[in-house]
Amino acid sequence: MTFPYVYHASYSELALPDNHRFPINKYRDLYELGLKRGILEQTRCVTPDAIDINELKQVHCPDYVDSFINGTLTQKAMRRIGFPWSEQLVRRSLHAVNGTKLCVELALEHNVAVNLTGGYHHAHYDFGSGFCIFNDLVIAAHHAIKHYQLDKVLIIDCDVHQGDGTATLCQSVPEIITCSIHCAKNFPARKQISDHDIELENGCNDSEYLAILSQSLPLLIAMHQPQLIIYDAGVDIHQDDDLGYAAISTQGLMQRDQLIMQLAQSQQIPVAAVIGGGYSRNRQQLAERHYQLLSAINTTCCE
Template identity: 55%
Template sequence: MIDLVYHASYSKLALPQQHGFPITKYQHLFEYLLGHKLAIESQFHQPQKAQPVELKQIHSPEYVTQFVNNKLSSKAIRRIGFPWSEHLKERTLYSVNGTYKTTELALQKGIAIHLSGGYHHAHYAYGSGYCIFNDLYFAAHQLLHNKQVHNILIFDCDVHQGDGTAALASHAPEIITASIHCDNNFPSRKQNSDYDFALPAHANDQHYLETVEQALTLLIRLHQPDIIIYDAGVDIHQDDRLGHLNITDQGLFKREQLVLSIAQNSGIPIAAVIGGGYDRNETSLSQRHSQLFKAANQLFA
């Protein structure tokens, strides 16, 4: 069975009624997977909380301390996009370490999936775009620090460029960053990943899938990573509120099949996070995120 990582704190955050972030999607996806027999309870692992001392190895110690103690400025909080609360702190610490746990499980079994993660807009000294600490870079750093691997590919297919990840990893040659994103989208000021594949607005399935296949195949050939950390954002979908691409349900499923099968055929463990996805209809959003789990079950179960 495929190892899955989830914690109940992920959706335990009270937000204003008209807030743009679908915070309940994590719990709804967890229930959707069980209800549609895409997973069973015994597959799930609970992470421990990331410790501030660990986060200070990749983020500004002052920023970490200010966030944990509710001392961030109102400007910094607005940039993050969430009002501060104890629940926000708890879910953040669990979720960040959840991605690291997912990578550890992937190294053991070949694949693991986190029902959260993809906080790629978090920079060294500030959070942005609903991202507080960068779980993708944190997981990669922990793997290297603990000498579990030698080099890592962060393959980011969220519709928004992974600017925080690119900036954090810019001086870490063992961490290869690649972002396939919509060019005319947030963030307005892009950073330089090791490899950026910027797509025009309204790119269709064929254009998108060709880019994903060629990019991942090239990156594996050039770098032979010990593990792939895959951000499987579904905000590429044509009906996503924040996406601007024209990817269909079928195209989304084919992307998951493509990425997972390339990793599998290359013998490289893959740790996936669900990344972004924005829809007020919880069932539609769960259906989109579930394509990753369907593809994984077909290939790895």
């Protein structure tokens, strides 16, 4: 039996300049690779609608939300986000954020689910940053707490960059526990305070990285006893990533994802996973790195 996943064509429908560093095609590439290899089944695909604007305003500044939707953010604000404004950008943002919310619902029903985008952890209360406009992780966590009466949601963020927006949005929300495992010397330059920040040295390799995870994550789960894990499975820790300074192999990515899935399964904690960051001009190699998450879920949770 395969696992449910969330995907919308708009995830990769965004016209960007030829030299833009964001690999917008990777969502479609991963979707097609998963279907080709049979790890994704079309019948298990759930397509999100656009999220209700009022739900965004429960987490983000209403003026910021309206300004982005209406295209009236300043050029400086858009430069900080890293994308030129367009109606396409609005459309994909609204579907992507709702995708993670829907992913949480599916995970709570089926024990595991994946949104084939997501991980917009640099989005703060009243501004976007680093290709992130609205913080889907926090919005989805709030949704789970409110509609499923959960006491604790744990966000495990394994992107190479600190989840600074997630940290600031959750500092006064005791029901959401934030854990960011990231390179200390990487974007953002000014780090924020998560509930748990685990900083890696540049060049951190597979054995070092997996040892840190295997030592820290069981303690976190025992300490907080979450009823849901939202997992940002960024692959920009890969040794060949364009924006990462870690040295994790493709096999290391698989082992990381298996470790987290096995740990959650052993504790009977549902996992809603998003694919997070990953940057490469080579589309095939990048899709292969993100594919490790799908493969890990398939071997850990579906056999």
